[in-house]
Every structure is written in C-alpha cells, then in structure tokens.
Amino acid sequence: MTAASILHADLDAFYASVEQRDNPKLRGRPVIVGSGVVLASSYEARAVGIYTTMSGRDARRICPEAVFVSPRMEAYSESSKAVYEIFNDTAPVVEGISIDEAFLDVTGMEHIAGSPAEIAAGLRRRVLEEAKLPISVGVARTKFLAKVASGAAKPDGLLVVEPDAEVDFLHPLPIQALWGVGKVTTRKLNEMGIRKVGDLASTSRVILASAVGESSADHLLDLANGRDPRRVKPRERRKSIGAQSAFPRGSRSGDQIDSLAAALVDRTSKRLREAGRACRTVTISMRFGDFSRSTRAHSLPFPTDSTESILAAVRDLIDQSRPRIEEKELTLIGVSLGNLARADTVQMELPIGEQEERGGRDQAALDQAVDVVRSRFGDGVIKRASMIDADQGVPVPTLPDSDNSA
C-alpha cells in the first residue's frame, strides 16, 4: 500500500493569529476580527462559543471582554505569501487551496528530507520561527484523509494517519466531515439513517444514488472507503474576480443602488488590471429581503479590463432586474468578473462610420486606437495592431502599415 506522503497544512485561526502576532497586547485574549459580523476569531474567543458569521452584537453579548479589530486584508495577504514561500521550499508540488491552507506532496523525499512526519514537523517549526504563526498539519495517503487529519490536529498540532489506521480514523466521523456534504446532503442522508462515515461506507450504491444522484453517490462512497484519486497539483489561475456588499438598512433608492454598483465595479476592475487580466463575462448577484437570490450574467464580444465597459454591462443587468428589485427589497449586490483572459492583447471598440465609408476611415480609427493604447500602456507595448469586426468576431484584413512580423 502507498505510504502516507500527502501533507495538508492549515494555519490556525489565521486572521486572528496575525492580529495577535502584530499586537502583543492581544495575545492570550479573545480576539474577534470584524465588526458587523465575526469574520474570524482566536481560540480564546472560540472557547466561549464565538464562531464565524455570528453577528457582532451576539458576540459582544457572549464575550464582553473580547477585543474587536477591523480586518487588514493586506497584512493577511502578505503573511500568506511568506508562508507559501516556506511551503514551496518544503515540497516540490504545492497546491494552494485558499489564503491559509495548502496540500504538499512529499513523495520520494525520504532520502533527502526525512520521513513525511519529519518533514511536517520541520514545516511547522519553520512557519512558527519565520512567519511567527501557528499551523497544523495532517499527513496521510490521500488528500481527503490529510485534510481531516489536520482538522483533528488543531490547534497547533500534527497528526499522521498511517494506511493501516485509516478505517478506524475515518468511520466514526460524522458525515459532514466528507468533502461535498453540506446542510442539504446531511439532511437527506440523516433521513436514511446515515450519520457516520462508517454508515455511509456500507450503504448500497443504488440506494445512495437514488437520494443524491449518481455522481455524488460515487464520490461519497469513494471518500467513505478511503479512496481519493485526486493528485496534488498546482492550482490553475483563478477563474473569477468578484466583490459584494450589503446595503445598510433603508438605503436602496435607485441612486444608491447605482453608486454601490459603481463602487463594486471600481474595486473589481482595479483588481483585474492589477492581475494583468481581462474579463469577458460580467455577472451581478442580488439578495433580497426574503433571502432569495438571483443572478444575471452577460458575456461581452471580447475581453475587457475597462471600468467603463464593465460598469455599462452592470447597469444593463440591473435594468433587466428592475421589476424584481422594485417588487422586493434589495439587501445585497455583488459583481463578479469571469471568463478571464490574459490582458496582453488589448481590444477596443471604436466607431468606424458607415459601411460605405470604410476603407479610408478604417486607418483613422486604427490610428486612434493605437494612440489610446499607447497613452495608457506606454510606448513599446504595441507589437501589432489589427482590427476585428465586433459583430462577427473575425479579424478584418490587417492594414497596410501595421507590423505583421511580431
């Protein structure tokens, strides 16, 4: 049987730990990150019943001595980068899952770096010494088992699940521990009398499939029986960039909706440009007073990173939803930019006049586009300029003085 050589490394109470690291007065005290709601909390706060998504008011009531701090996303992002450098130094293959957790595959490193357990212990030591942050690590033969192991090791612990101990480790766990089992699936399975992973492991595939569908049934049976074929592989680039914001009570006039939408577009399009990407699909999501949700999407004919183009699309989508917005109370709005492309090819839409007048005016329009791009990105970025018919999405013949050698 394969050895346990996959590590799941998970920073403990990450945001709160960064705050305690940067402000010694917070150490040993219950710390809550967030104000309106709890975004993260230290273990001292969790010990008295504070949890993520709890309202700030409830948290204050339960734990009056807690220290509330505003989130500092930049500090968390920097700390995460420092820790990821240690991950990359530790293992040849690192798969980032989120800002505070990653899988590492240390297969075949026995002779140079020691056993997986020794590598994991060394990783914890380095993160504590160099980033000054506590981290828990689970070690197992599969990703799923390693992840469950790191959760069981928390806080500030290390747990190795050897292959011959897997069943004893896995089967007593509640089914919510399985990746992909949330509220809805838990309810369905509980109705069938399935509560523990062990119950699930011995359920027939046909019966399970009738409740959760074929593909989920296969997936759950695999996990419950310790089978998890997923390899540790570096993450592809992110697929969307988004932001959302809730309305303060009683502020949902047309103007206020528009200005919040504009602010969200501003934020997301800026992040898009900073990442050197362009988006083709613009999606708005809405939440209403009765907690129902709705999404509307629009795909542009070509990728863009321009605030104005994205905002125009967002305004169209909001207009489409006008009836529902007027009928129900809008409580939250989000903007998500998807279908991301690299922004190393910039395309612009400029009018070129009537069909009959094309030809002479094509060149003027192209010159104008080149000027705009040059003023925005500087000299030397233009390797080639050509035109695309926006309706057809096909290149029109390249113009005489553009450079085709690039």
Place this chain on the structure above:
DNA sequence: TCTGGGGTCCTAGGACCC
C-alpha cells in the same frame, strides 16, 4: 443562527453551428 465576503463546481435548458 436569521446571514459576510471571497470563491469553485455542477446541472440543465436553449441557441446555434455543422
């Protein structure tokens, strides 16, 4: 427990093309 903000993946129908 009445709800933040950031994401991913899956399903399913319809349009459209060959």
Place this chain on the structure above:
DNA sequence: TCTGGGGTCCTAGGACCC
C-alpha cells in the same frame, strides 16, 4: 424542408467551501 446527432457557448440557479 420538419428532420438526426454532436458539440460548444451562454445563462440561471444551487450546493458547497474557507
């Protein structure tokens, strides 16, 4: 010329994760 199948893209919604 009322009829098949396959593939891709777009859109909406839902479940789930940290």
